Amino acid sequence: MHRVGYILSEGFQILAIGTQAVFEFANLVAGEPFYEVRNHALGGGELRSSIGMTMQTRPLTARSRADTWMVAGVIDPLPQPADPELLRLLRLAAPRARRVAGLCTGAFVLAQAGLLEGRRATTHWSYADAMQQRHPGIRVEADRIFISDGPLWTSAGMTAGMDLALGLVEKDLGEAVARSVAHRLVMPQRRAGGQSQHSELLKLAPKTDRIQQALDHARRHLAQPLGVEELAAVAHLSPRQFSRVFMAETGQSPAKAIEGLRLEAARLMIEQSRHPLEVVARETGFRDRRHLREAFLRGFGVPPQGLRRRAREAA
DSSP: OEEEEEEEOTTBOHHHHHTHHHHHHHHHHHTSOOEEEEEEETTOEEEEBTTSOEEEEEEOOTTOOOSEEEEOOBSOOSSSOOOHHHHHHHHHHGGGSSEEEEOTTHHHHHHHTTTTTTSEEOOOGGGHHHHHHHOTTSEEOTTOSEEEETTEEEEOSTTHHHHHHHHHHHHHHOHHHHHHHHHHTTOSOOOOTTSOSSOHHHHHOOSSHHHHHHHHHHHHTTTSOOOHHHHHHHTTSOHHHHHHHHHHHHSSOHHHHHHHHHHHHHHHHHHHOOOOHHHHHHHTTOSSHHHHHHHHHHHTSSOHHHHHHHHHHHO
């Protein structure tokens, strides 16, 4: 039995305990109770979340044990540091666990306990600069969904905690189980840790299903030419209507939006794989390596080789 202990503080963010569904469904997929989940807090008893819902917790003591500790975040971690006794107990608990995770702004608790010193970490994008300023010994990577640095895991804001929890399940039970859990939770995609917190599809934010379907089609077929005629057919509109509606809903032309999706996909391939740039270009719909380089310079201000070099240095 793998014990997962959640460490909650007064005003904890409710989505943090939503990640417990990942472990619940992992048990169902595995066909046995592999995970046991418990909620802890300093002093134990009833604890109120940021939205006012209460939860019963076990006391967190020097004798508390877990294989994985999950430290929940709060809405705003800046005004008041974590309780010194909580930090002391976390420092005692961490070496006895397989791993410790900070969910969203829960990374600040790990940082204050000194557990992230000299390590890579992430947190909610709106607090990443503050974490770096307050803890210069941490290598904060603001543009990541979650990061695993040895036994220390941290996630970006809110729903990124689900991705971190799925990453833990994949480590324990394998990719097939993690993928099945994501499917049962109706997650549209299982995001890898290296993926950006900021998605091109989210930025485009189309208002109708027709344009959303066209964008989903484009993301699945980036290696193809993807002309306006093809996308318009997916949206059941004429090419002229499609271009007009697309611009009205996203603020971009279809060509500009598709290039953004291709750049995002190419960046992920460059950061997370060793594929030659010619392969990256072909798989993401760029004509060739030169076309890929030109698009990278326009979009990111750096060539693909520079991005790959930075990713290797970070690894």
